[in-house]
Amino acid sequence: MFKILVFLIVSFLIISTSLQAQWTVSGYSEFGDTNISEGVYIKMVPMLAYKLNSTQLDVVMRSDFKENHSNLISGYKVNLAQNFRVSNSMYKVETFYMKTAPTELMREKNLGVVFSAPKGHFDIKAGTNLRTIGHSKQAIKEYNLPTNDVLRENFNLMYQVSYDLRSALKSWNIGATWTNFDHLTIYQETNPIINIHGYYRIKQQIRLFAEVWYKTAGAINLSVNYYSSSLRTGFIWNLK
């Protein structure tokens, strides 16, 4: 599956290089702890985006350098977005495929669609995803497990409400987000997570950003407990 995706992405990029296009390279590192991380964890996430007119393709990868399960590539996501205008408002529809290896034996795949409606200082997203949890090939072999044995969760609700203090395109901004998903993580709708974020534009094409995330377990109808906090710092560089 991964090889097919790489082939499709490379083909798409080769075909479209002669056209008017926008490349964006970005990435971040994340430090934090969770109830299960056995100390501080570090994640590195490089991202590449290619925008052609109103269509954008994003590829996101993740490396876990120190956690209870270290992995050079612990997950990837391919995201295809289409921007469109209705009356005077811009909207976006994104479809994505995501695969992660959260532990040695477990594999998670997600397929989803997200609708975005930025309005003034707000950006509101809503979508749904199909989650499939399975075992790795190594686990199936080593523990003599039935093949194609998976757990499915269909049509989970995805939501995100972001508010930025200043309007877009300013040299700096700060804001807050309430959501149940991130680049390579989707929680069930009853497990919301929050962040405070901000960026500073050091050049016209380059922005540095930081995000502080806070997660609880059991919010809303369990007896809530702290789960995780993390700091994320990174850059976004529009190449053209």
Next chain:
Amino acid sequence: MEFKIKIAFPIVIGFLLSLSSCNSKDFLAMFIEKESVNYRFDQSERSNNLNGFSTIEVPSDDYTLCIAADIHMGGISNFDKFLTDSKSLNVAAVIFNGDISNGNTADYQTLQQHLPDTKQMKYFSLVGNHDLFYNGWDEFHHLFGSATFYFSVKSPQASDLFICIDTGSGTLGIKQLDWLKNVLQEKRSLYRNCIVFTHSNLYRAKHSLTTNPMDEEVLIIMDLFTKYNINIVISGHEHTNAVAKFGNTTYITIDSMKDDNENAGYEKLTIKNGLIDYQFIKIQ
């Protein structure tokens, strides 16, 4: 603007209230941490060190356990019927799989009056999210001691291991997770079957608004269950019946045994010739 606030406020409050899985709720506990799962684990450990872990000896290789979930005491009709049924089945033990109360002192007092005599029937209780409401942990700890423990059933031919974990807060916490890893590493190979009890369901069988443990933690726990060949994982919380097989592990969710639940019942677990059979029995 004022009109919008008037409309939005009741909608938001109504939505938040509707997110609760059951009728009786401690609104504050849903948003503000009262006591951490690590604190509860420390207290459970002290109880374990003081009282040890139970071994139930049964005279036959075939034996039965009965498991009830989400009793939400207040009403005691189904609870009493469950105990009567269990007694007639001559069970090795009964397990209350969390949410035995709504956390109120009065619920725990009612419960105490109806618990069986341990000389006649062994029972074990897991803590559920509702048991923790209104400072319910103090009551639970006083009545049952530990919320994280294991027990074994020893029959003439073999012994089986039963592990009970505290998922009342949607996370095991690092201390309890370490404990679980150690128990599985040191004990699992000594026993024929291994069954894990957890109040919060790890696998969500249907789309609902009950909160489950964090996904990344669930996958780490499932990873352990695959690695250590856990036979069955039994949960409640969701107020539904569901069975899912994943790898060599069967994940069972049991419906609520509340008095006002039309489908109220309990799980009957029978070990026969070393094999585990499970059946949901409706309360008549």
